[in-house]
Amino acid sequence: MSVFQIEGGHKLKGEIIPQGAKNEALQILCAVLMTPDKVTISNIPDIRDVNKLIEILGNLGVKIQKLSKGKFSFKSDALNLDYLESEQFKKEGSALRGSIMIVGPLLGRFGKGYIPKPGGDKIGRRRLDTHFEGFINLGAEFRYNKEERFYGVEAPEGLKGTYMLLDEASVTGTANIIMAAARAEGKTTIYNAACEPYIQQLCKMLNAMGAKIEGIGSNLLTIEGVSELHGCEHTVLPDMIEIGSWIGLAAMTKSELTIKNVSWDNLGLIPDTFRKLGITIERVNDDIFIPEHKDGYKVESFIDGSLMAISDAPWPGFTPDLLSIILVVATQAQGEVMVHQKMFESRLFFVDKLIDMGAKIILCDPHRATIIGHGFKSQLKATTMTSPDIRAGISLLIAALSAKGTSTIHNIEQIDRGYENIDERLRAVGAKIIRMD
Numbered sequence: 001m002s003v004f005q006i007e008g009g010h011k012l013k014g015e016i017i018p019q020g021a022k023n024e025a026l027q028i029l030c031a032v033l034m035t036p037d038k039v040t041i042s043n044i045p046d047i048r049d050v051n052k053l054i055e056i057l058g059n060l061g062v063k064i065q066k067l068s069k070g071k072f073s074f075k076s077d078a079l080n081l082d083y084l085e086s087e088q089f090k091k092e093g094s095a096l097r098g099s100i101m102i103v104g105p106l107l108g109r110f111g112k113g114y115i116p117k118p119g120g121d122k123i124g125r126r127r128l129d130t131h132f133e134g135f136i137n138l139g140a141e142f143r144y145n146k147e148e149r150f151y152g153v154e155a156p157e158g159l160k161g162t163y164m165l166l167d168e169a170s171v172t173g174t175a176n177i178i179m180a181a182a183r184a185e186g187k188t189t190i191y192n193a194a195c196e197p198y199i200q201q202l203c204k205m206l207n208a209m210g211a212k213i214e215g216i217g218s219n220l221l222t223i224e225g226v227s228e229l230h231g232c233e234h235t236v237l238p239d240m241i242e243i244g245s246w247i248g249l250a251a252m253t254k255s256e257l258t259i260k261n262v263s264w265d266n267l268g269l270i271p272d273t274f275r276k277l278g279i280t281i282e283r284v285n286d287d288i289f290i291p292e293h294k295d296g297y298k299v300e301s302f303i304d305g306s307l308m309a310i311s312d313a314p315w316p317g318f319t320p321d322l323l324s325i326i327l328v329v330a331t332q333a334q335g336e337v338m339v340h341q342k343m344f345e346s347r348l349f350f351v352d353k354l355i356d357m358g359a360k361i362i363l364c365d366p367h368r369a370t371i372i373g374h375g376f377k378s379q380l381k382a383t384t385m386t387s388p389d390i391r392a393g394i395s396l397l398i399a400a401l402s403a404k405g406t407s408t409i410h411n412i413e414q415i416d417r418g419y420e421n422i423d424e425r426l427r428a429v430g431a432k433i434i435r436m437d
């Protein structure tokens with residue numbers, strides 16, 4: 001397992017180009033299974049999870065061509081569906097979360113889809129009921145092998161459109177159901193649909209392939225099923241979670257950074273949420289400019305003077321994937337903040353490591369932490385830590401870059417799941433970070 005060694009306390013300066021969005025890429029890559037025609041995708045991030053999914057597609061028989069950096073073509077005209085029942089698939093499919101989204105396209109096009117219990121971050125319960133209830137509503141038969149933790153859906157007669165109200169606005173669940181419904185007979189209405197930019201992008205791509213989806217960007221989608229889809233070209237948006245991570249990094253290391261071509265209109269509440277911590281974020285065309293915060297940043301309070309609380313919610317609420325970064329940035333703010341992680345129950349335990357480094361944090365319960373900011377009056381101290389999940393990992397990395405002394409982070413494969421070449425890109429703006437295998 002690889003390790004990062006980080007000499008903290010240095011200011012960074014320069015420009016960062018965000019990578020393509022991990023969570024969008026995972027959906028879009030699954031959608032290439034929906035047509036025998038060629039699909040060309042640009043801005044695919046070169047990260048572990050995405051590369052694992054591309055490998056699964058290859059093993060499933062998709063013809064894949066790398067055209068240039070981040071640009072690939074895919075042709076799913078001769079798939080090997082036997083792979084889905086192989087031991088190899090059981091191993092490969094369970095290595096990441098995004099693999100779950102191959103089920104919808106396969107069910108819609110071939111009448112069957114299988115998946116082992118998918119992996120991804122161990123950040124609490126991550127049930128799949130919404131996905132399978134959606135497929136069942138469309139007429140699929142569901143089976144689950146508890147021993148092997150292997151899920152299957154079959155619809156030899158095809159799927160039938162229907163109305164459904166999702167029990168929760170699951171991101172990957174909505175994507176899966178949309179892809180199945182796009183090939184169902186008749187009209188499907190999905191209420192309480194997730195509507196993250198990832199989902200909006202997927203719907204736009206499917207419409208470009210000939211699907212008929214309306215209500216994009218809302219929680220009420222209607223999908224008129226079609227009997228075939230054709231090829232298309234698609235470009236993945238910049239990764240809003242990576243953009244938020246760079247904002248946090250700039251503030252916490254008092255660095256001046258420009259984040260290029262962020263697609264502002266797709267960032268939702270992200271800039272304003274960091275502004276609540278007192279961070280200055282300037283819009284320059286489609287870039288974000290973060291000036292050096294020489295005097296630190298001061299947390300705002302609510303109109304009635306009560307303590308600032310930042311929590312997650314399904315889009316257009318604030319994404320849960322940036323709360324760990326908010327939390328670490330709050331450790332150096334002037335003022336107090338309560339971070340409330342409503343969706344996941346095991347995502348805040350990494351605060352132990354920050355407390356070891358000298359941060360003032362009270363973990364109130366598994367979902368809530370109160371942070372009493374140092375206001376840069378005292379620096380965090382370097383330490384040795386292990387990255388428990390992708391976003392805690394990047395948060396610890398940000399803490400280490402701002403800390404006094406040299407820190408070591410183990411299990412950086414977690415960070416590599418979602419951040420492309422992070423050490424090289426950090427070095428390019430002046431960070432002192434070494435990767436050791």
Ligand SMILES: CC(=O)N[C@H]1[C@@H](OP(=O)(O)OP(=O)(O)OC[C@H]2O[C@@H](n3ccc(=O)[nH]c3=O)[C@H](O)[C@@H]2O)O[C@H](CO)[C@@H](O)[C@@H]1O
Pocket residue numbers: 023026097098124125126127168169170171172173314319320321342343344
């Ligand atoms: C590969 C991928 O795209 N992963 C993202 C996706 O995961 P994923 O699609 O797996 O997450 P879901 O949207 O299904 O749900 C995440 C968690 O939130 C809970 N929940 C969800 C909706 C809701 O209205 N109320 C609620 O409590 C669920 O029970 C679950 O524990 O969405 C999550 C939520 O934005 C993100 O953290 C993940 O990065």
Ligand SMILES: C=C(OP(=O)(O)O)C(=O)O
Pocket residue numbers: 022023049096097098119120121321390391418
């Ligand atoms: C939780 C995340 O990813 P995954 O769903 O792939 O585990 C994330 O990207 O923050």
